[in-house]
Amino acid sequence: MTRILMKGNEAIAEAAIRAGGVHYFAYPITPQSEVGEYLAKRLPEVGGVFVQAESEVAVGNMLFGAASTGKRVFTSSSSPGVSLMQEAISYMAGAQLPVVIINIMRGGPGLGGILPAQSDYFQSTKGGGHGDYRLLVLAPASVQEAVDLTMLGFHLADKYRNPVLVIGDGMIGQMMEPVEFPDKYDEPALPAKDWAITGAKGRKPLITKSLFLDPYALEQNNIVIHAKYEQMKANEIRFELYKVSAKNRMLIVSYGTMARICQTVIDDLEREGVSIGLLRPISLWPFPEMQIRTEAAKPNIERVLTVEMSMGQMVEDVDKAVQGKKPVDFFGRTGGIVPAPEEVRERILKLLDGKMAK
Amino acid sequence: MNEVKDSATTITFARPQAFSDMVTHYCPGCTHGIIHRLVAETIDELNIRERTVGVAPVGCSVLIYNYFNVDFLESPHGRAPALATGLKRVSPELIVFTYQGDGDLASIGLSEIVHAANRGEKFTTIFVNNAIYGMTGGQMAPTTMPGQVTSTSPYGRNVEEAGWPMRICELLSTLRTPGYIERVAVHTPQNIVRTKKAIRTAFQNQIDRRCFSLIEVLSTCPTNWGLTPCEATNWVQTNMSPYYPLGVFKKPEPRIEV
Structure with missing residues (x-):
């Protein structure tokens, strides 16, 4: 090759x-x-x-x-x-x-x-x-x-x-x-x-x-x-886990290019001592519903954040997967705007500080 | 086929092999059955049954696949020429024909037929024009005659609002791409013979990988026209054929190298 x-x-x-x-x-x-x-x-x-x-x-x-x-x-x-x-x-x-x-x-x-x-x-x-x-x-x-x-x-x-x-x-x-x-x-x-x-x-x-x-x-x-x-x-359910561990305070669910931006944010926050994991669905249908449920249910996870380049679509399936066991939040930009890592980072920190309820 | 054969019997009119042993669902006096048979006879005569694929329309002849002994696709409304394009391009060894009514071809599928003809797709289209939507209950079609009463033109087709009936053969014959375009009818025995010849020419063009062919057949709809079968065939002669003249509109010319 x-x-x-x-x-x-x-x-x-x-x-x-x-x-x-x-x-x-x-x-x-x-x-x-x-x-x-x-x-x-x-x-x-x-x-x-x-x-x-x-x-x-x-x-x-x-x-x-x-x-x-x-x-x-x-x-x-x-x-x-x-x-x-x-x-x-x-x-x-x-x-x-x-x-x-x-x-x-x-x-x-x-x-x-x-x-x-x-x-x-x-x-x-x-x-x-x-x-x-x-x-x-x-x-x-x-x-x-x-x-x-x-x-x-x-x-x-x-x-x-x-x-x-x-x-x-x-x-x-x-x-x-x-x-x-x-x-x-x-x-x-x-x-x-x-x-x-x-x-x-x-x-x-x-x-x-x-x-x-x-x-x-x-x-x-x-x-x-x-x-x-x-x-x-x-x-045929396919997904990737990134830096998922028992220490994670938050689970991010994001796919495509957006998931890569989230990885950058996760790396940055890790250096600052904030542990976050990512579940990236690769198959959007069938959707990794059970896997999201399992990760979200882990004791240290405080919230689940869905990040998309839309006004919030996959978040409905994430919400369904989590079954109300943890708060599910959404962050997205649309219209062709690709969120910068700083925007995502800021949202995560606000959510973890409890300053921003859903 | 269940034919009775003995030494004293000569079979002069048998069911074509390309036909399945089914009774059609068409109304009395409808000419779909005649046109189906002419297509089936042609397939037999050209010995192409085992490599022929039909593409069925949406409309009265939607169930045509039940009546033929060949492979068939059932198309979305009007898209038969696009399905035929896909089929023929990836499997050029197949003989592909679409069978479409006037609502299917001249209204919702106009774009597909014009572009297939203009690309010179090497398949055959049988276009059955009976000036009305039959299956949905007799609504106005693009080919409905001026003043013709239908369930959606209860005061008669108003050409000021609905425009004049579309002449598909004339429209397609303006295309520069070589093709074979002919209009025929099946309201008299003489015309049925001519129609058979036209359909055969259209299939032969495809066997020879020559050009796109479309045969428009003026047909009847006694049920939705509110006429008896005999009145309906007369109506084709007096009302339709003056506006839709019969004949060959376009023949493939010798290839020109560009």
Whole structure:
């Protein structure tokens, strides 16, 4: 493996190719345009498919058509573009199709701005489109992790026949960091894709659909996909602990770029004798609810603080996880403002001094 | 197929292999059944059943996948050309067709069909135009005729407010990208024969990896038009065909190197 310096967006694009994701459909949008620009050059070299669609509505539905063949397909976009894909995402979840969607998030609502934000947490983890469905949602905190999670995303999409969302704030897409790509993407064996649309040669015709007019059949489809969500909850919860110890007075829960800023704050405060631990969810769905509950319940923990680049979205899930056993506080900036370590530090100290109740 | 065969019997009209053994749900006098059959016959004749994939619309023909003996995708409303694009781009060996009504293609899916045609996607679209939304109960479509009474144009289509009916073949034939665009009808036996020929040409274009093809078929909706089946076929002749002239609007030209 060689270590190279690469911009997040380009590294994600290369990671997809290394994982066999060589069929890409997209529409340009800032701050992730480099993904498509990189792939427009690279995919012809590897015999892949690059289509610039007329809209993200079309992108989602091109993915739907392409994913039905069982080949690895993906797109990248940013918040308003992902909103337009929600139609197809719901259909693909209902029809059980594997697809990887990269969302390099920008500030909203509406056209919002083009700077980093984490305000698509609700859209990513709570649905976004209509109907009872879930997406596997992975949130990298570095360019290397964006590479690793993009590759993993293709595997998990196939494993569960479900759309996977990799969400990074704009910072993940725009910053350059050293990355390593594995020479070969080793992944566990996957079940045969006997559902893939290949033409009805030597078998009965296959129908890829989410339409079930018989209510019992529709309920049954929901039961089948719900069982997969339960498996995901059992097998796919990912998180990282940072400086978590029995001495911690506070547990911070934060993800993506924001979690790295929190690490800086934790290091600074450690030198001043204030012990704080961090739990960084890597899978936002399934959410590390039990792990947060366990850490928050530890005797020395006085409060739990959720830090996000939003007005407070993941904090609702943290609150639910903690079950009222400790006070849960929130600090966030949004609109494209990335909180400085000093702001976070100040909030922590105020909370620990008891000067600031929730 | 359960055919009775003996030495004295010659079968001259059998169920195409591309058809499944199902009774359709269409209303009496609806021409979807005829158009389905022409597509199935074509698939048989071109010997492409085992590599054909259909993309179903949202509308009356949403359940088309039950009637064919080929792989099918069921699309969101209007997006069939986007699904077909994805399918055909990653699996160009497949023969892909979309089957869409006028609400699906000319209203909610207009962007998808125009851009698929303009990219020259090498699939085939069967566009069934019966001037109304059938499945949802007879609402005004982009192709509803001026003055035509529907459940959402109870005083007749007012072209001042709703505009004039959209002529999809004419619109698509303005595109510079090569394509095959033809409008046909199925209200008389002679027209059914012509429609079969058009559908066959459209599939042959795809087999030859030549161009995008769209065949618009003027169809009937006796139920929502409030007419008998016979009155409905007459209505196609007297009301629709003068405004929607039949014929070939665009043929693929020889490739020009740019």
